[in-house]
Amino acid sequence: MSVAERTQGPALSESGLEAHSPLARLQTWLEASATSAFILHAVLVVLFLAIFPLIVSLYVSLSRLQFVPGGFQLTFVGLDNYAKLVVGIDREHFMGRFGEPHPIGWLFFGLVVLSQILLMYRYIRGGNAAVGGAIGRIVTASAITAGAWLIVHTLGPASRPGTVVVTLIYVFAGIVIQYTLGLGLAYLCIQQIPARRFFRVVFLIPMMITPVGIAYLFRMLADTTKGPVYPIWNILGLANTSWVSNPWGARAAVMIGDVWQWTPFMFIVLLAALESQSIEPIEAAVVDGASRWQIFWEITIPTILPVSSTLILIRMIEAFKIVDLPNVLTNGGPGTATESLTLHAYTIWRTLDIGGSAAVAYMLLFMVTFIGVSYANLIRQRLAEA
Amino acid sequence: MKRSRYRSIFTPSPLGMAVTYVVLGVWAFVVLFPLYWLFVTSFKLPIDVNSGPFYIPFVDFKPSLHAWTYILVGDLRNDTFRTYRNTVVVSLASTTLALTFGSAAAYGLTRFKYQPKLGAILMFIGCVVLSIIAVVLGVPWQITVVAAIALFIILLQTIGKRFKRALGNNDIAFWLISQRMLPPVAVVIPIYILFQRLGMLDTWQALIIAYLAANLPIVVWLMRDYFQTIPIELEECAAIDGASYYRSFWSIILPLSLPGLVATFLFVLVFSWNEYLLALFLTNAKAQTLPLTVAAQNATRGPEWWYLSVLILIMIVPVIGMAIALERYIARGLLIGAIKG
Amino acid sequence: MKRHVALTLGLMAVLSLIVTACGGAATTAAPAALPYQGVTVNVLTFTGPQIAEPLQRHGPEFEKATGAHINVATVPFSDLYQKALTDFSTGTNSYDVIVFDPQWMGDYVAGGYLEDLTDRVKANKDLQWDDVGAFFRDFSATYQGKTYTIPLDGDFQMVYYRSDLIKTPPETWDDFIALAKEYQGKDLNGDSKPDYGTCIAMKRSAQSYWMVSSIASAFLQSQGTGQGGFFTTDNLQPLYGPNEGFGAALDVYKTLSTLGPPDQLNLDVGDTRGLFTSGRCALSIDWGDIGPLAVDPATSKVQDKVGAVILPGSKKVLDRASGKLVDCDAKTCPYATNGVNHAPFAAFGGWSGAINKNSKANVKDAAFAFLAYVSAPAQSNVDVTIGKTGFNPYRLSQFKSRDAWLKSGMSEKATADYLGAIEASLNSPNMVLDLRIPQNAYYQGTVLDTAIAQFLAGEIDKDATMKQISDGWNKKTDELGRDKQLAAYKATLGVTK
Known part of the structure; x- marks a missing residue:
């Protein structure tokens, strides 16, 4: 366990307890064994199954696979697989087709740029500016601006979003809806009402169905010619239209399935968090005559913020990997309208263009890591401090 | 006594109660209708599925047991039971292990300060890269692994001590979760080769290890947050009474975070229960799991809705049973207050 | 500990092998000895009754006769290709036999994973090789002049129509469109809901790219199978590129996409078969499966109302030199009937069995004997008439004797229609071979399929579609080596001249 080498005494990072001597003595005694022992297995297992595949697939993304007598051969091709996505023949598929943005798009873009400039300004005026931090912030700001540019230029009237933007839409729309629904339902489910246990169990069910199964289930339900919604569809006079033939309709169908499947995850974790909150502050607030809303906003929400973040x-990391729903529901169609990045990688992989597929996957990894790190550094920290 | 305090705060007014019921009822319908549709479809003949929506058995259409017999006693019987048993064993084993290792690691990350040296990590990655190159060039993997370990230890003992920069707990945690960022398609072939070289393809162990590694990060992250909400004073008291870390972890921390443990257990169990891509590659026949059977019902003739419905139903029944059994433990609530008060 | 178990097991395996070997040698004198006693053959195919069921049914029969145990493993259909290829290319070799699509052979043979069966096929009497349709014998089973697979199934696309509505089946694609227009929106099955002119599997990443080839072939290939329907044979220029022939096919396909169910772009063959057999479509393009499905009362409302006919043709074909469409005459369309060039498309190629080159010699023998047993007329002539199996006719004797078909519930007329359409396609000298060059899955499944899906959804126009396909194909060809790919393409065509 030399990698996660342990040092120093009882530095309890969360609550700073350096001075307590009995604990410190005990810790000295157990130091050598206990602290490492707690984390050792986890790190080893993940190391065993993570580092090797990660490095190998990085190499694969830089090469091309061919079958030769007796096995296969990887030819190193440099950044060719990546170039295909960014400037080559797969560009429209990956990044989308650019067009003049809608005025609302320009407005959105302007707001993003403005907010970045404002944040930068505040950081520099804040007095804690350092070279390293400033570089990090500039990189983040320019990446966010570039992302916003891509989004507004591919969502305009004459343009078309590529798999990158489609994935971003799934992730952000999905998380907002799922979190709101999950929190609302969890809050209602801690109320002391009859039959709440029934609801709690029922609400968990969608999470337990295998994702492939859910995808097929929604394909049955979304079918407007012989599925259960046919009568409603017919009454609305839509018998000759199908939502899966319209790009936004199909994306909506995918998102509905995703919300159905993943709201329970938000629900169960938030429920556990709500159940674990201490009762004293709430009681005190009740005594002080606070309303339900006040208690919810000022006591409950801050308590569950760390878990929420x-x-x-x-959920974000998992959501970026959405594949089963678009794959089964529409196979990424109509055209490429519902294709997520993982499905993009999977479609190429199925035809054994493993290098191209690994390149798409690595692009996704860069994106998720970047967004994840930014999220962890900027938002999560603030949430945890709040 | 505890219960009553709780009840007095969280009992809504009659109007609030009505609104609550309406909202919960609507969502319950949203959740249950698709399941009802699955249930009805499992009794339909192909022609009933294809010639339009039929809602109620015996009224709209004549139910048939053909799909149930096909899955449970007919052609697919052996496949169904074999994959079912594998799924149960693999998911229970990997979930239990993931919860054990993961909550221990989460405890470590919330209570101790780790400072892995950046240089040591870089050297480690360097050794891994070197050994992969060596294997690609044709050196047998056993020799390579031994040589790489030896090299790493030597490097660590000689120049490793000079590095000053170290990482912290948050970096370790982020590294763990970042392992889930790469989509499985990208890593499934290397993992396949790894297990092939170890001679473990088509075994329970391979799947258990793979799912364990995939689930650990989630367990660590979720449990870390639950542990953080537990006041440190409890452990201090225990330490004064002479309890070791192991003991306070086992008899104070774990019981207190039971709701979190159960929620995490359910989530992780569901993940291994339903995983598809790794199961496809790491098995050949003996160790195949249920999701493969489900996905396989879409073959050259298009999805066989009736078989799919049966399989999905028999697949969720045990997990729902488990959810019902464990739901109580999530609902225990407010335990921290109970102990303190 | 585990190591010990593994060692012990290994030792036991070796011992038991020696024992069986000695036992075999010792008992050769005894007349009751079965030739493959103690041999286990691992067969891989996809889950579902279509292929696995007949194999599992014949396994015990075969074991009784020869002593070889047949072990059928299955994986989901959509992942069979990668699964078997990964297993073989990494040297895992868990399977001795794969029952797969011979269209994938390009990659499997290039990797040298398959046993050359040429001599065994010649030597085996049960198989009755000459009874297998010439097309399956020479194309499906053969790659670059060597036989690698044993056909168990025959596959090509045909047009199915409602014989109670349509009296003159379509001869050209224009006829097909006219008929589809006529019936679109009319009630065809008496439930007073509007039904559809045509149901074609246009879903992305499903069967859409075969459907478009079924249409395009009539415009692109007119000089017989050896001409090839995908590339020019001089420098491997894509025919699926900017030219009038492919353009005309795209127009047809786009028009048909508006003459079907509203969600036609999201239908795969499973959906279209369901719709057709429940009487909701006047026309459909499909493989042979609809025939047996249409007579099964559990699946069909159109028993005896289904006709089948060879894929429609075209009166104009592509002149490859100029890229223009020219009228059919004796020179441009030597195989035309009534001035219409038909080019039936052997999409997919029919499920076939192949043997792993790295299996042990006696396992290979047993595996071959098993495949020959399943393919022999005594077994397969019954299997092809069972709707549940995915086996479609591929032997001459299956066309000649119609008893088995009548016994399965098909009417006299339906049998004549169904088998007539298959026979007409099979005997056509202008049959189009499905693409079989290394990494053809990428050419068709990624490049062609994506472009067609985008074209149907209106994301790109006709010219952009043609350009996107030919650019994508050329890029891949250059990556893999144009000469190598050209040689492989010509080799697949050469054998049937």
Whole structure:
């Protein structure tokens, strides 16, 4: 365990307890064994199954696979697979087709740029500016600006979003809806009402169905010619239209399935968090005559913020990998309208263009890591401090 | 006594109660209708599925047991039971292990300060890269692994001590979670080769290890947050009474974070229960799991809705049973207050 | 500990092998000895009754006769290709036999994973090789002049129509469109809901790229199978590129996309078969499966109302030199009937069995004997008439004797129609081979499929589609080596001249 080498005494990072001597003595005694022992297995297992595949697939993304007598051969091709996505023949597929943005798009873009400039200004005026921090912030700001540019230029009237933007739409729309729904339902479920246990169990069910199964289930439900919604569809006079033939309709169908499947995850974790909150502050607030809303906003929300921030991070990482729903529901169609990045990688991988597929996956990894790090540094810290 | 205090705060007014019921009822319908549709579809003949929506058995259409017999006693019987058993074993084993290792690690990360040296990590990665190159060039992997370990230890003992920069707990945690960022398609072939070289393809162990590694980060992250909400004073008291870390972890921390443990357990169990891509590659026949059977119902003739419905239903029944059994523990609530008060 | 178990197991395995070997040698004198006693053959195919069921059914029969145990492993259909290729290319070799799509052979043979069966096929009497349709014998089973697979199934696309509505089946794609227009929006099955002119599987990453080839082939290939329907044979220029022939096919496909169910762009063959057999479509393009499905009362409302016919053709074909469409005459369309050039498309190629080159010699023998047993007329002539199996006719004797078909519930007329359409396609000298060059899955499944999906959804126009396909194909060809790819393409075509 030399990698996660342990040093120093009882530095309890969260609550700073350096001075307590009995604990410190005990710690000295156990130091050598206990602290490492707690984390050792986890690190080793993850190391065993993470580092090697990660490095290998990085190499694969820089090469091309061919079958030769007796096995296969990887030819090193440099950044060719990446170039294909960014400037080559797969560009429209990956990044989308650019067009003049809608006025609302320009407005959005302007707001993003303005907010970045404002944040920068505040940071420099704040007096704690350092070279390293400033570089990090400039990189973050320019990446966010570039992302906003891509979004407004591919969502305009004459343009088309590529798999990158489609994935971002799934992730952000999905998380907002799922978190709101999950929190609302969890809050209602801690109320002392009859039959709440029934609801709690029912609400968990969608999470337990295998994602492939959910995808097929929603394909049955979304079918407007022989599925259960046919009568409603018919009454609305839509018998000759199908939502899966319209890009936004199809994306909505995918997102509905995603919300159905993942709201329970938000629900169960938030429920556990709400159940674990201490009762004293609430009682005190009640005595002081606070209203329900006040208690919810000023006591409950701050208590569950740390869990929420983790929850959103985990969900975000998983959401970026959305594949089963678009794959089964529409196979990424109509055209490429519902294709997520992972599905993009998976489609290429299925035809054994493993290098190209690994390149898409690595682009996704860069994106998620970047967004994840920014989130952890900027938002999560602030949430945890709040 | 505890309960009553709780009840007095969280009992809504009659109007609030009505609104609550309406909202919960609507969402319950949203959740249950698709399941009802699955249930009805499992009794339909192909022709009933294809010729339009039919809602109620015996009224709209004549139910048939053909799909149930096909899955449970007919052609697919052996596949169904074999994959079912594998799924149960693999998911329970990997979930238990992930919870044990993961909550221990989460405890470590919230209570101690780790400072892995950046240089040591870089050297480690360097050794891994070197050994991969060596294996690619044709050196047998056993020799390579030994040589790489030896090299790493030597490097660590000689120049490793000079590095000053170290990482902190948050970096370790972020590194763990970052392992889930790469989509599985990108890593499935290397993992396949890894297990092939170890001779472990088509075994329970391979799947258990793979799921364990995939689930650990989630367990660590979720449990870390639950542990952080537990006041440190409890452990201090225990330490004064002479309890070791292991003891206070086992008899104070774990019981207190039971709701979190149960929630995490359910989530992780569900993940291993339902995983598809790794299961496809790491198994050949003996160790195949249920999701493969589900996905396989879409073959050259298009999705066989009736079989899919049966399989999904028999697949969620045990997990729902588990959810019902464990729901109580999530609902325990406010334990911290109870102990302190 | 584990190591010990593994060692012990290994030792036991070796011992038991020696024992069986000695036992085999010792008992050769005894007449009751079965030839493959103690041999286990691991077969891989996809889950579902279509292929796995007949194999599992014949396994015990075969074991009784020869002593070889047949072990059928299955994986989901969509992942069979990568799964088997990963297993073989990494040297894992868990499977002795794969029952797969011979269209994938390009990659499997290039890697040298498959056993050359040429001599065994010649030597085996049960198989009755000459009874297998010439197309399957010479194309499906053969790659670059060597036989690698044993066909168990025959696959090509045909047009199915409602014979109670349509009296003159379509001869050209224009006829097809006219008929589809006529019936679109009319009630076809008496439930007073509007039904559809045509149901074609246009879903992305499903069967859409075969459907477009079924249409395009009539415009692109007219000089017989050896001409090839995908590339020019001089420098491998894509025919699926900017030219009038492919353009005309794209127009047809786009028009048909508006003459079907509203969600036609999201239908795969499973959906279209369901719609067709429940009487909701007047026309459909499909493989042979609809025939047996249409007579099964559990799946069909159109029993005896289904006709089948060879894929429609075109009166104009592509002149490859100029890229223009020219009228059919004796020179441009030597195989035309009534001035219409038909080019039936052997999409997919039919499920076939192949043997792993790295299996042990006696396992290979047993594996071959098993495949020959399943393919032999006594077994396969019954299997092809069972709707549940995915086996479609591929032997001459399956066309000649119609008893088995009548016994399965098909009417006299339906049998004649169904088998007639298959026979007409099969006998066509202008049959189009499906693409079989290394990494053809990328050419068709990624490049062609994505472009067609985008074209149908209106994301790109006709010219952009043609350009996108030919650019994508050329890029891949250059990556893999144009000469190598050209040689492989010509080799697949050469054998049937």
